[in-house]
């Protein structure tokens with residue numbers, strides 16, 4: 001097959017509530033395969049680039065333009081449409097033996113994860129492909145044809161590669177290169193999967209691993225790249241010759257970090273490094289696209305190759321080597337916001353340039369046989385060279401291997417010089433490859449099981465509940481538990497920590513003290529706190545000097561917990577406490593909607609038992625953001641000492657003395673941001689049918705969502721008060737967070 005352009009589709013998501021709140025205009029329209037972007041009106045506060053009076057519309061033509069702006073629009077492009085157009089075609093290629101890659105590119109919140117992974121019932125192209133892959137395999141009637149599927153899943157953050165399937169594979173996996181293989185990740189776990197359920201389970205557990213790592217570093221998925229790869233091996237037995245032949249195809253799904261340039265102004269420490277690395281990888285991506293696009297055009301004119309800077313960034317080296325300008329059928333999903341001119345235009349331009357790149361995909365017939373042949377030639381040569389040194393260099397046994405030069409020839413006959421140290425490294429890497437490629441399927445299956453056990457053991461050692469052979473999050477029905485909350489909806493509510501009868505001790509991951517829950521990250525003490533469960537009543541005991549907060553209040557003495565309380569440990573660990581027994585008793589006494597004492601006064605004591613302004617309904621909705629803002633707010637209140645002590649969420653009118661010029665924007669932004677996050681969490685939760693079951697009445701036929709929608713939307717008084725309260729909270733918290741963050745940055749943390 002000849003050169004083929006990379007397929008590029010663009011998908012426009014609906015306006016999010018933040019954009020609606022700022023009165024943003026729709027700047028995108030689509031007709032057929034064309035996407036049009038209009039320069040925004042000068043009154044659009046989020047888009048300041050208007051040249052007055054000039055009607056400026058730019059048009060781009062793509063392989064497909066997906067209009068997902070309005071779910072009620074008859075032309076709304078659904079997940080199924082995207083899969084039917086793109087997923088099916090690429091799965092067909094994979095069955096033919098080609099490598100395929102679908103990657104999502106776009107700014108944060110443009111809809112990359114929605115298209116790739118999907119939220120809740122709206123499954124994205126990745127799970128839909130996996131599901132159909134196994135449908136086809138299970139429907140195979142050809143007795144001479146067998147399939148094996150392996151999976152790997154990595155996250156690239158700060159130029160470091162993390163194995164999400166095997167938490168034992170700690171830290172940074174090395175990206176290496178072999179002439180016969182191209183770049184590859186050394187020691188990466190490739191696990192055998194036999195069904196779609198196996199894949200779902202792996203995704204579920206890897207998400208836990210990702211959450212643990214992300215919480216420790218306070219990252220979000222928007223700042224890392226995730227690469228999910230399926231290796232499909234088709235083995236055909238020829239009865240006439242009694243020979244087996246293999247085709248191996250690699251199906252990759254890449255969810256890239258948000259493409260907006262990381263704003264480095266004022267950033268220090270980890271954030272600065274992270275920003276530099278995101279920029280580095282994005283710059284490399286841009287350079288690669290530009291040079292490959294240029295290369296494709298030049299080739300037509302008969303010009304020579306241009307330099308493609310694959311190696312400028314570790315991650316892009318790995319990600320794009322195969323998939324851009326290489327042996328792969330590749331598609332880009334460019335996710336765009338309908339209302340962000342600068343970022344959307346930039347994405348459309350990248351997408352346009354990507355369309356011009358040509359790939360040359362070939363069917364991968366017996367790649368392992370080829371690799372084994374090359375390794376068999378290479379290894380004896382490397383081993384023999386290890387005993388020698390370049391005669392032009394004076395030999396001195398005291399010279400360390402890093403300074404000894406060895407001369408060898410590559411497979412094209414070119415003379416190359418390496419240090420002995422490099423040669424040892426290369427020999428070891430090639431030996432590992434040889435071992436891997438010779439591994440039998442039985443051995444691979446044994447390793448898969450071993451890693452599976454390791455993964456579950458590692459999670460259990462951290463105190464995280466793992467339910468074997470069950471997909472999804474299933475909180476305990478009786479035992480009280482903590483559920484993690486995270487800024488990133490993808491990483492929220494996926495870790496459950498049970499608080500069993502007796503003591504549950506919490507401390508630092510490396511602590512020598514026997515602990516039930518181990519956490520990492522800043523400000524977690526060796527022995528941080530402990531929970532005591534006596535007959536279903538749970539009390540939290542903080543250790544001296546530990547940062548332990550309940551509902552935003554730092555506590556220094558034991559405190560009884562009620563279902564729904566938010567707990568913050570150290571700097572990054574935010575949980576919600578759930579007590580199924582208490583909730584079901586509460587439900588029985590028909591006081592579910594407003595009677596929960598969720599607030600603490602300045603002494604950390606419960607406030608009024610029943611309050612018409614109880615934030616219960618909000619509390620069960622509001623997660624990480626709420627808990628963090630609540631903590632910030634309380635901290636502010638305790639500093640200014642203007643708090644209404646009966647309800648820590650009350651703010652006195654001192655806020656009104658503040659300059660109000662940008663108040664509305666601040667509040668609106670906070671509120672809208674929160675609503676967006678909530679929407680994500682809400683829809684994400686639908687994949688976790690049992691999640692937070694205990695928050696509502698099990699005996700009722702109503703679903704969890706319905707109960708909360710009813711509580712939130714049909715209780716106007718509560719709602720009104722909540723919103724007023726919340727409106728104020730957001731503003732004060734906004735100011736506080738800004739101050740706090742400035743201070744933190746100044747300290748270089």
Ligand SMILES: Nc1ncnc2c1ncn2[C@@H]1O[C@H](COP(=O)(O)OP(=O)(O)OP(=O)(O)O)[C@@H](O)[C@H]1O
Pocket residue numbers: 011012013014016068106107108109110111112113114115119221222223257258335676679680683
């Ligand atoms: N095509 C769509 N139809 C409906 N809603 C969408 C669509 N695309 C995205 N959304 C919604 O927009 C929000 C942001 O999408 P998403 O999380 O996929 O963004 P992202 O680009 O992956 O962000 P990040 O880079 O932070 O991971 C989500 O609430 C999602 O449900």
